[in-house]
Amino acid sequence: MLRFVSGLCFAMICSGAALAQEGKSFGADFAVSRDEFSSTAGQYSPFVGQDFPNRVFWGDTHLHTSYSWDAGLVGARLGPDDAYRFARGEEVTASMGMRVKLVRPLDWLVVADHAESLGISQMLERADPKLLATEVGRSTYEMYQAGDIYGAFENWGINVIVGGKDPLGDPNVARPIWEEITGYADTYNNPGNFTAFIGYEWSSAPSGNNLHRVVVYRDNADKANRFLPFGATDSDDPKDLWNWMETYVAETGGDLLAIPHNGNLSNGVMFAVEDMSGNPIDAAYAERRARLEPLYEVTQMKGDGEAHPLLSPDDEFADYGTWDRGNWNGEAKSPEMLPNEYARGALKLGLQLEQDLGVNPFKFGMVGATDAHTGLSTTREDNYFGKVTPMEPSADRFDAQIVPDPEGKGTGTYEFETLASGLQGVWARENTRTALFDAMKRKETYATTGSRITVRVFAGWDYDPADVLRPDFAKTGYAGGVPMGGDLASAPQGAAPRLMIRALRDPDGANVDRIQVVKGWLDVGGELREQVIDVACSDDRAIVDGKCDALVGNTVDIPSATYTNDIGEALMMAYWEDPDFDPAERAFYYVRVLEIPTPRWTTYDAAFFEVGLPEGVPAIQQDRAYTSPIWYTPDHG
Known part of the structure; x- marks a missing residue:
């Protein structure tokens, strides 16, 4: 299912079996052209010469x-x-x-x-x-x-x-x-x-x-x-x-x-x-x-x-x-x-x-x-x-x-x-x-609150919406832009950053609720600003004014500390182009991925030890991932 939504965002959501884990990324300081990637075109094996990171x-x-x-x-x-x-x-x-x-x-x-x-x-x-x-x-x-x-x-x-x-x-x-x-x-x-x-x-x-x-x-x-x-x-x-x-x-x-x-x-x-x-x-x-x-x-x-x-x-x-x-x-x-x-x-x-x-x-x-x-x-x-x-x-x-x-x-x-x-x-x-260690130094790394959500994001100036669907997504990402932790500069005339994102659920955990882009920038008036934009929503929810039009739902049974994966998606993909980009403004972009609601550890404890839930904390939570940012710096420094 393909659709265009506000903010020039394109999302594909796959509710069937998750695709196999795909791989990892280049260094943030790595730069390669599409021509270089095609330099082994004469080889039968398409993987000859590939040396970009391909595992998490x-x-x-x-x-x-x-x-x-x-x-x-x-x-x-x-x-x-x-x-x-x-x-x-x-x-x-x-x-x-x-x-x-x-x-x-x-x-x-x-x-x-x-x-x-x-x-x-x-x-x-x-x-x-x-x-x-x-x-x-x-x-x-x-x-x-x-x-x-x-x-x-x-x-x-x-x-x-x-x-x-x-x-x-x-x-x-x-x-x-x-x-x-x-x-x-x-x-x-x-x-x-x-x-x-x-x-x-x-x-x-x-x-x-x-x-x-x-x-x-x-x-x-x-x-x-x-x-x-x-x-x-x-x-x-x-x-x-x-x-x-x-x-x-x-x-x-x-x-x-x-x-x-x-x-x-x-x-x-x-x-x-x-x-x-x-x-x-x-x-x-x-x-x-x-x-x-x-x-x-x-x-x-x-x-x-x-x-x-x-x-x-x-x-x-x-x-x-x-x-x-x-x-x-x-x-x-x-x-x-x-x-x-x-x-x-x-x-x-x-x-x-x-x-x-x-x-x-x-x-x-x-x-x-x-x-x-x-x-x-x-x-x-x-x-x-x-x-x-x-x-x-x-x-x-x-x-x-x-x-x-x-x-x-x-x-x-x-x-x-x-x-x-x-x-x-x-x-x-x-x-x-x-x-x-070298991947950490170049910031090609990300955080989760405990689950093993697989997330990749690339930013560039000339990705096409269909690029996020390619089986060689990572190769395309490196060829046309930078991964998490990278830097964009020299914005082409009339262009804006285009982000390609994939998020795959923890194979032993919960489905994915949504993908978000967090943008921060210093505007031309000197004010620091931020915006959180939903760029993909599971379960056929629409995006209205940059937000999913409804919550994902909740399958948690609190007394038994259980949940099911009949909401959310196993794999989500998103393409997003910044509609408000100003090449004169410094900015960063990072991705936040949320899982569907699951029982909190205190809820598991209460069920296992047959004790009451503590006051002051929620019984349900949503694990999430935070990618390293990608920064944009204007040509003037």
């Missing part, structure tokens, strides 16, 4: 194990070894004793334990003599041995994490643990089958404002071991982390990148327009941030960070997993903080900064990750093992507090408000550290 690889850049102090000291027993085995599809026993397995393996994983107090629970278990030679190490050990696990956690946290009395600042104490971690990654890294990245988390939180970053290495242990991880105890200023990263690259010849966490606990600091000294960011700052931090963790367990209903009042799907009460210290949120915390607001702000500075510091791609502290990367609503080990599945896990409310200001957030999120899809040619 699923993984998690942000998983903690018992080697993190705030995991191991609260009961986590699974280490990197267990985390990698679980990710590649093996059944393991969770720390609280339940058997657990993924519906299908991940393709890759980053174990990202905190640099600060790295491996403290392992040192306590081993009665490490270097640790016991320190006062705080000895007192923590005595509590730990006496079975006072939470006392040990609190003693270590107060003295080391808060007080800064860190006995692990001695490289001789910390190095053996780091080399264990890098050794596990190299052991489980199996090029072509499973990629185990080396990584860690830099956990800066000045005044309780979350500025955490995950650092991901392209390299093996031989290079990664030359430098111990740079932690917040070394400095809580991102510029100092960047200095360390640049030194690492210069001295090892390796490469790494940093991924900021979702900013909803940063109280407006994650995308601030001043540095930590209060100085306005300049072009040098903007260039370093854009180069060293090409990605942003837009969704995870601690809330979703794509959009906020107060910032996007016309977006009916903006209020998803919103955490907006305060920071780690219980400082209450104020509305003026919000534009500097959410991805869409930061992407728009980046357009303004690019015009002012000549460089866009917030030109990032989208990724999803778990931030689980259990060693278990679980993101399905029906297989959610919680944020930390005490919050693994049980009949009474809803009411545990995640974010504290020390002064009773209403800033607390609870376990039942966490999300079973998220995952990252990477378009690459092969499952290796090199291929996946």
Whole structure:
């Protein structure tokens, strides 16, 4: 069924069996002409010479194990070894004793334990003599041995994490643990089958404002071991982390990148327009941030960070997993903080900064990750093992507090408000550290809130509506434009960006409800603007004024926590040309894909444990995907 709708949008919706998964994408910096693609026309095999990315690889850049102090000291027993085995599809026993397995393996994983107090629970278990030679190490050990696990956690946290009395600042104490971690990654890294990245988390939180970053290495242990991880105890200023990263690259010849966490606990600091000294960011700052931090963790367990209903009042799907009460210290949120915390607001702000500075510091791609502290990367609503080990599945896990409310200001957030999120899809040619890392750097990657929706988007100037229907969709996309994470420039006279989009349902999950294009731009009057446009709607719904004319429906049975796929579509395709394009205006476009309604993880828990649903959260949710943007920059800079 083909049809034209408003906004010069053309959609085809297939309600039959889903087409086979098609493949992945080129680099955002890759450019190729149609003539080049036809240079192998004399070959019988049409695939001779093709080297563009043709597969999506699923993984998690942000998983903690018992080697993190705030995991191991609260009961986590699974280490990197267990985390990698679980990710590649093996059944393991969770720390609280339940058997657990993924519906299908991940393709890759980053174990990202905190640099600060790295491996403290392992040192306590081993009665490490270097640790016991320190006062705080000895007192923590005595509590730990006496079975006072939470006392040990609190003693270590107060003295080391808060007080800064860190006995692990001695490289001789910390190095053996780091080399264990890098050794596990190299052991489980199996090029072509499973990629185990080396990584860690830099956990800066000045005044309780979350500025955490995950650092991901392209390299093996031989290079990664030359430098111990740079932690917040070394400095809580991102510029100092960047200095360390640049030194690492210069001295090892390796490469790494940093991924900021979702900013909803940063109280407006994650995308601030001043540095930590209060100085306005300049072009040098903007260039370093854009180069060293090409990605942003837009969704995870601690809330979703794509959009906020107060910032996007016309977006009916903006209020998803919103955490907006305060920071780690219980400082209450104020509305003026919000534009500097959410991805869409930061992407728009980046357009303004690019015009002012000549460089866009917030030109990032989208990724999803778990931030689980259990060693278990679980993101399905029906297989959610919680944020930390005490919050693994049980009949009474809803009411545990995640974010504290020390002064009773209403800033607390609870376990039942966490999300079973998220995952990252990477378009690459092969499952290796090199291929996946390079795809991340060029932003050919996207986020989901936990499901495995396959999404591709290309933008160019001369696609035809029928191009989205071609079996060689990806080849056509690369030949005539750029993939997610790419850049458009030099708009031909009278032309506007044309987007081709495909979305394929999770083979183990829910059908697709709709495809949306999110556009942000800096208009000629200097105002930052946004628009969300529905470009394909399932179930023969019409598009009226850029919106599906009705909701998709709902098949969820709440008491049994079940749903059916007799609404929505398995495969959706869309072609859209921007009807309001002005070649003088900076802009970005990204795609958001929504699934049909499904039971939330709390609903599955209520059915399994036969308990009441928690108040304050919906029983039903809609998983979604966010692609990395495609940017348009006018010729004047």
